[in-house]
Amino acid sequence: KMLRLCGEAEDKLAQELIHFELQVERDVIEPLFVLAEVEIPNIQKQRKHLAKLVLDMDSSRTRWQQSVKSSGLASNLQPSGAKADALREEMEEAANRVEICRDQLSADMYNFVAKEVDYANYFQTLIEVQAEYHRKSLALLQNFLPQIKAQQEAWMEKPSFGKPLEEHLAVSGREIAFPVEACVTMLLECGMQEEGLFRVAPSASKLKKLKAALDCCVVDVQEYSADPHAIAGALKSYLRELPEPLMTFELYEEWIQASNIPEQEKRLQALWNACEKLPKANYNNIRYVIKFLAKLTEYQDMNKMTPSNVAIVLGPNLLWPQAEGNMTEMMTTLSLQIVGIIEPLIQHADWFFPGDIEFNVTGNYGSPLHVNHNANYSSMPSPDMEHGERRQHEQARRPLSVATDNMMLEFCKKDG
Known part of the structure; x- marks a missing residue:
């Protein structure tokens, strides 16, 4: 047209x-x-x-x-x-x-x-x-x-990576960002038991291709169902490339201060208060992500992703300070404090965000013009699990690459 x-x-x-x-x-x-x-x-x-x-x-x-x-005549003669x-x-x-x-x-x-x-x-x-x-x-x-x-x-299929969350939601008419919903719904189907999900680096070419497909609001489910690490990498990339973190710059100090409270009950209450101050779009999407991560940790015996491990590799993609620093600074205990914010959110997801959630919100992975797949996740088993105790960490920074997540995980293991 x-x-x-x-x-x-x-x-x-x-x-x-x-x-x-x-x-x-x-x-x-x-x-x-x-x-x-x-x-x-x-x-x-x-x-x-x-x-x-x-x-x-x-x-x-x-x-x-x-x-x-x-x-020879004179000048006055004719x-x-x-x-x-x-x-x-x-x-x-x-x-x-x-x-x-x-x-x-x-x-x-x-x-x-x-x-x-x-x-x-x-x-x-x-x-x-x-x-x-x-x-x-x-x-x-x-x-x-x-x-x-x-x-x-009116064009629905605008790029979403690197765009403000509110802009993407307004253009697409969604409550949950398309890359978030598409990646989560695919992971629920094919990646929950994958060992090292969100920690193992995907193929760079596969990740690039999937991100481009998500930007076009078109996903070939069959192609990526065999590579859950690429799906997880795309979700992390989307969260990392947001101009402002999902948990916002404005509330960064409040999140950090809440994590520094010694008493667990007061600390959880302070984190809950910060959640309630999130803008509606951010609240809906962080609730969606945290609920999914909580479900992912139910399979920690198989995927080895405990709440602590998930918080290590995904936390810095959800919250980071506005002023960026260098890699060395990021790899210090400053990065670990955000883990202390995300881990209790995952451990107490039902307390922070009460009620059930339908992950397949739109019933498909694309815009109304691209209906790719319908899924029913109610039959997926939810084995019992034991939550590890939450670690107290210090201020964190935004990761620069997937490899950074692996280094942070090793750092925490040594620190623990």
């Missing part, structure tokens, strides 16, 4: 241009052609002819004067003889021709000057025709632009 709208606009612009060029040719170029190709050349021709006649007259006068001198008479007649005839030509040239010049107003009108007409052409073209574009903008704004 966008191509059709733009094509119609360009077609009408082309028609206006054709009309403009035809009008200029009829009202301006053709009249000026007579001036440029007939009248001005005639004047130039007359001037050249006059110059030649003047040379002829000067030559005749010179010959007559030489004849007078050679006769020359005599047939030759002198002939030269004098030739001189007078040449002078007469010069006079006639000069009069003709003067007449042509006066006629040209008399028509100067008409010629000026042609140029005025040119400007007026140009102005009318541009007015019509502008009106045409102003008529099409609202339609083109409306079509663009």
Whole structure:
């Protein structure tokens, strides 16, 4: 539809241009052609002819004067003889021709000057025709632009990676970001028992391809069901590439202060208070993610991803300070404090976010134009598990790569 709208606009612009060029040719170029190709050349021709006649007259006068001198007559006497008479007649005839030509040239010049107003009108007409052409073209574009903008704004499949959460949700009409829902629903089907999920680095080419597919709101479930690490990597990339973390810059200090409270009950209450202050879009999406991560940890005996491990590899993708630091600084205990925020959220997900959640919110992995898959996750087993005690950590930073997560996990193991 966008191509059709733009094509119609360009077609009408082309028609206006054709009309403009035809009008200029009829009202301006053709009249000026007579001036440029007939009248001005005639004047130039007359001037050249006059110059030649003047040379002829000067030559005749010179010959007559030489004849007078050679006769030996005095300057006050009239020359005599047939030759002198002939030269004098030739001189007078040449002078007469010069006079006639000069009069003709003067007449042509006066006629040209008399028509100067008409010629000026042609140029005025040119400007007026140009102005009318541009007015019509502008009106045409102003008529099409609202339609083109409306079509663009209504376009559902806009890139989501690296875009603000609110913008993506507003454009797509969703409550849960498309990459989040698509990745979570696929992982629920094929990745819950995968060892090292979110920790093992995926194939770079697979990850790049999946991110591009998610940006187009099209996912081939069959292709990626055999590679849950690529799906997990895409989810982490989306969260990491948000301009602002899901848990917001504004509440960063409050999250950190809450994690520093020694008493567990008060600490959990402070974290709950911070959750309640999240904007609606952020709250809905962090609730969705935390509920999923809690479900993932139910399979920790198989996937080895305890709440602590999940918090290590995913926590810095959910919350980071606004001022970025270097890698060395990020790998210190500053990174570990965010783990102390995310881990209790996962461990007490049902207390922070009471109620059941339907992960397959839209019933498909794409926009209404791309219905790829429907899934029912109610039959998935939820084995019992024992939660590890929550670790207290210090301030964290945003990870720079998937490899960073592995280093952080090893760091925590040594620290524990």
